[in-house]
Amino acid sequence: MESVLLVAVLVVLLISRWGRVMLGPYWWGPPAFRKAMDAFPGPRPTLPLLGNLVQLAFGGKVLHNGLAIIGRWSPSAFSFHLGPVPMVVLTRPEDYEAVIGKLTQKATYIYSTVESFFGVGLATLNGEAWRVHRKHITHAFHFRILERYVDVFERKGREFGDRVQRLADGATSFNVFPHLAFTANDTIFETAFGLDKSTNSAVSAAHRQEFVDAMEESFEQLQYRVLHPWLLMDWLYRLTPAGRRFYEAVDMIDGFAQSVIDDRRIKMRDGAAAGYSFLDLMMKIQPGEDAVVLNDAELRGELRTFISVQQTSATIMSFALILLAVHPDIQERVVDEAVAELGPEGGVTYASLTGLKYLERVLKETLRMYPVLPAMARDVTEDAQLTDGVVPAGASIAMVPIVTHRDPALWEEPTRFDPDRFLPERCTGRHPYSYLPFSAGPRNCVGQKYALLQMKAVMSTIVRRFEVLPGKGCGTMAELEKNLDVITFLTVSGGFNIRMRPRAPRIEPAACSPPPSFTDSVLRRDFGAGATLPAHASGR
Numbered sequence: 064m065e066s067v068l069l070v071a072v073l074v075v076l077l078i079s080r081w082g083r084v085m086l087g088p089y090w091w092g093p094p095a096f097r098k099a100m101d102a103f104p105g106p107r108p109t110l111p112l113l114g115n116l117v118q119l120a121f122g123g124k125v126l127h128n129g130l131a132i133i134g135r136w137s138p139s140a141f142s143f144h145l146g147p148v149p150m151v152v153l154t155r156p157e158d159y160e161a162v163i164g165k166l167t168q169k170a171t172y173i174y175s176t177v178e179s180f181f182g183v184g185l186a187t188l189n190g191e192a193w194r195v196h197r198k199h200i201t202h203a204f205h206f207r208i209l210e211r212y213v214d215v216f217e218r219k220g221r222e223f224g225d226r227v228q229r230l231a232d233g234a235t236s237f238n239v240f241p242h243l244a245f246t247a248n249d250t251i252f253e254t255a256f257g258l259d260k261s262t263n264s265a266v267s268a269a270h271r272q273e274f275v276d277a278m279e280e281s282f283e284q285l286q287y288r289v290l291h292p293w294l295l296m297d298w299l300y301r302l303t304p305a306g307r308r309f310y311e312a313v314d315m316i317d318g319f320a321q322s323v324i325d326d327r328r329i330k331m332r333d334g335a336a337a338g339y340s341f342l343d344l345m346m347k348i349q350p351g352e353d354a355v356v357l358n359d360a361e362l363r364g365e366l367r368t369f370i371s372v373q374q375t376s377a378t379i380m381s382f383a384l385i386l387l388a389v390h391p392d393i394q395e396r397v398v399d400e401a402v403a404e405l406g407p408e409g410g411v412t413y414a415s416l417t418g419l420k421y422l423e424r425v426l427k428e429t430l431r432m433y434p435v436l437p438a439m440a441r442d443v444t445e446d447a448q449l450t451d452g453v454v455p456a457g458a459s460i461a462m463v464p465i466v467t468h469r470d471p472a473l474w475e476e477p478t479r480f481d482p483d484r485f486l487p488e489r490c491t492g493r494h495p496y497s498y499l500p501f502s503a504g505p506r507n508c509v510g511q512k513y514a515l516l517q518m519k520a521v522m523s524t525i526v527r528r529f530e531v532l533p534g535k536g537c538g539t540m541a542e543l544e545k546n547l548d549v550i551t552f553l554t555v556s557g558g559f560n561i562r563m564r565p566r567a568p569r570i571e572p573a574a575c576s577p578p579p580s581f582t583d584s585v586l587r588r589d590f591g592a593g594a595t596l597p598a599h600a601s602g603r
């Protein structure tokens with residue numbers, strides 16, 4: 064079926080003017096463009112439309128194929144034809160520095176698929192519209208706003224614990240990602256949509272799970288379309304069963320976003336006070352002010368974007384739990400710190416989370432080894448000078464943090480999980496663009512502070528309650544690396560598998576004041592009636 068479609072599409076492309084655009088400027092643009100692209104080393108494109116996709120997409124995992132290609136041509140910048148898109152791939156911090164502040168336009172070819180799912184929002188907008196949205200939305204991530212979300216983050220972390228409790232028998236190996244994706248999704252419902260605890264529970268868990276599942280499949284589809292460029296023609300894609308499912312998921316999420324906006328508007332008219340959800344802030348509902356800055360389509364786009372990006376923090380927490388399972392000594396340090404700073408349970412506040420310096424380093428190191436977006440792309444709108452040459456306007460560039468983050472010239476023993484490499488004294492002298500998990504420059508991640516706070520609150524809640532042990536296919540670093548893959552985001556084929564068991568209780572060091580919430584009932588809850596504090600747990 065697909066090969067017939069491909070032939071049909073090629074014929075249409077060859078006879079239409081629009082087809083020339085689709086086939087890309089390398090084949091149809093001025094000779095100077097082709098000359099400029101060919102000045103870079105790299106594999107030459109074999110066929111119009113497909114470019115070098117065959118080498119990337121077939122005969123192995125996309126990630127491993129991609130890394131092999133990069134290993135062959137880097138560290139110099141090299142050309143690669145991602146379907147019709149002539150691209151220059153960069154891996155060196157100096158090159159990132161040269162372009163990242165100047166190139167703010169997302170690569171149309173890739174991000175058009177992202178937009179079909181995220182909607183028209185900050186992550187996909189360009190030009191003046193992006194600048195306006197970015198300005199408004201940045202306010203919604205002010206620390207005074209984030210401070211108000213910390214309770215939600217902690218509550219969701221506890222609910223995660225309640226949900227996985229039945230699996231935490233020390234023996235059952237399970238994929239922790241769907242549980243964390245549910246948690247992250249649930250959190251954004253409350254912080255972005257303003258659905259409070261009671262309203263939120265009115266949306267059934269099954270329906271919320273549908274969101275998470277639909278999203279996972281949709282991310283698979285985003286990548287699939289980029290690697291099968293004829294499916295970028297929407298009319299064609301909608302004819303396929305996957306395309307129909309994809310748009311059903313989009314409609315579900317879009318419809319939900321609109322119903323929340325409508326509901327909020329009715330409540331506003333009825334005089335409800337403005338809350339601190341992203342939606343309220345984006346609708347700019349202030350006492351005495353009812354100006355709506357973004358229209359409904361724009362609001363829906365932003366809400367859909369916020370829902371979609373929750374996969375990122377769920378992914379990083381999943382990687383972090385595996386890394387802690389595989390490094391029990393590091394896990395012990397994380398727990399010691401959490402108990403000392405927050406107490407044996409609860410104690411999560413904006414201020415107390417800032418004390419979790421070691422956990423922060425663990426998360427930073429997780430993001431170094433496993434940057435959830437392993438590559439990013441931008442359109443080159445005017446000729447861009449690199450250390451090795453000039454990328455012509457009309458091409459795109461790709462930045463590949465996963466390669467930069469593991470470059471032995473920049474990172475000592477890059478494949479070793481070593482959170483202390485983020486100690487301030489060890490960061491001195493490091494190139495600022497050698498670490499880009501949240502990108503950098505004007506289009507960096509607007510949600511990074513939110514994500515770090517959320518991950519610290521959830522992780523510190525989980526590790527104090529459960530001991531995390533290695534699971535199937537993720538038992539060692541070698542196994543984890545072997546199973547690494549990319550489905551839009553970095554992932555582990557076979558699942559982010561861990562085991563868990565309730566953690567033996569501890570109390571914080573003698574120097575800290577006794578935790579108000581550490582009661583016999585906690586002991587009894589976790590270890591059964593009649594449990595008492597072990598004698599050795601008197602002060603670690």
Ligand code: HEM
Pocket residue numbers: 185186187197368369372373375376379430434435436439440499500501502505506507508509510511513514
């Ligand atoms: C560990 C978690 C996260 C990571 C690693 C991450 C990473 C990134 C990266 C690398 C980009 C640049 C993407 C590109 O250039 O294509 C980005 C952009 C963005 N992120 Fe995040 N992100 C995370 C969590 C979040 C969260 C929780 C939110 C919102 C609540 C968020 C909202 C956004 C938005 C709106 C953009 C687009 C910004 C713009 O183009 O102006 N992210 N993120």
